[in-house]
Amino acid sequence: MKIIVPMAGIGSRLRPHTLTVPKPLTVIAGKPIVQRLVEDIASVIDEEIEEIAFVIGSSAKGFPSDTKEKLLNIADKFGAKGSVYIQHEALGTAHAIYCAKESLSGPCVVAYADTLFKADFTLDVHADGAIWVKEVENPSAFGVVKLENGIITDFIEKPKNFVSDLAIIGIYYFKSGEKLLAEIQYLIDNDLKENNEYQLTNVLESLRQQGAKFITGKVISWMDCGKKDPTIDTNKQTLEFEHLAGNNLVSDDVVLENSEIIQPCYIGENVVLKDSKIGPYVSIDKNSTVTNSTITNSLIQKNVTISNANLENAMIGNHAKYNGEFTSVSIGDYTEIT
Template sequence: MKAIIPVAGAGTKLRPHTYTQPKALIPIAGKTVLSIIVEQLQEAGVQDFIFITGYLGEKIQDYIKETFPTINSTFVNQGERQGLGHAILLTKDAVQHDEVMIVLGDTICEYNIKEVLQSNVSMLAVKKVDDPRNFGVAEVDEESLIHKVVEKPHIPKSNMALVGIYKIIETNMLFDCLEANFREGVKNRDEYSLTDALQCMIEKGTTFQSFKVLNWFDCGNKDSLLESNATLLKKFGTSISPDHRFENVIIVEPVSIGKNCEIRNSIVGPNVAVGDNTTINYSIIKESIIGSYADLFDIVLEESLIGSDTEVKGETRSLNIGDNTEIDLG
């Protein structure tokens, strides 16, 4: 079993943060989106990983090699983004006929991974959504078998969205369908979609079993990222590095505070994640994510996303500030 994790997207909905940091490395609940995905798969016994990189791909490689030195990692570059189907097709030589678990690099879900990995049929993760038009959609029968998948349908016949987790046994057929779609120019919204290849497999007789995820944490934009951060902090619990300097500080749990942070005369929490080597003074921070090496002084922040190497002074309520920024609101 090999895991394929596509992380080539530019993350436009999380700008300005993704100008300098891949979306998969955005901090959340004291970790990163990518580290949560890799740790889940590792704990279930997966050791072979294929990362599809592109935009800021060298940062992904450096992060994986430093954070997960024991896994077998292969990096495949998607130089021109032509959709998820095209990205998966690029991994054909690395897969070498093995079964695969495809997990999108911005998809954090709670589900029984070991049960999915041990299944003797291919499986697709689904979750009921209010408006499925922006997702791949699965039409599922009473036995949880999938008989049709459609990418972003204008008139959905189902509200069961594909959440971005795919366990594929018949990888030879997957790549045959991907190659056929690429050869014939089968596109959806000007991209080669993985969903179209899955439908091709269904038409050729592949059985897909659906499975429902317990929770699906959306990390696609600022508001959903902050909401997911709060939920995961409640799940993981408070984590404060012992290597810190606090003076006259009130902590309202849950929070995650990284290494070598200096916090004075401040209130931090609830639902705040602070990166390493950050300084906070005379401030109130809640419901926010603060990057590493940030410097916050005399500030009131709520529902804010502050990048790394950022200096912010003065009073405000809600900010979305990228890396390497200095702002004086006094």
């Protein structure tokens, strides 16, 4: 099984945090979003992962020079071959997949690195394909599918009138990467664009009309990482899942001086907590120091210094320094408020 991860977007809605770190590499509860995404997929497909191919943007679009190395390290954690491709121009969801054409063979999962999910179903690898979906209250904001006897009969992009509440979350299984590539190639060769982009929904509909039978994989939790508040909520939900699974995310070398940790929390290596109350639902990455502070429901990255703070619903980037009593802050990398 191969996993294709298009992640070439610059993540502008999550700025300032994505000015120095690509959104899929933002750390949630101690792990990059894209690593957690691959873990979620691996738990569902229950197949050996042969290759993980990442599609990123160019350095001109703000992707740091070490992005490739970090992604290859993630693939290595799964014992898989790692490949990194560059999408130089934003030409749509199908075009992003096309950039990884050299890796499109055999069974593959395509997963856009915008969301995390939890699912309790087993993927039927004998189906032609599967689309991960989630029931939503406002289907008009999403691409949705219609079902008949468990088989997808239609794909509708942002329907104005109600046709279905099963929203496509951006994760797909294809039994044949070759057939997927051939259909995308047809779109590109014939310049078949929608809103000036090559859309994956058009590829799916074409495959369906040719007889491919797509099933749905329903998820129990769909977590968005597009903006600050949803990302903090994703951190909260992830901590809850880890806690319920019995996983301890507090490093053994955390220094506690007159401080309290209220679970669930992630506290990384070499973190020092002095005269502080941390949690619940707080992630603090490695080499950070918190003094005389109370922090709840917040996401703190590595090498951060916080003092005299009362934080809730806060997101603070790497190497930041914060001293104050503001709440609901969003502070990017290397920022100092002292």
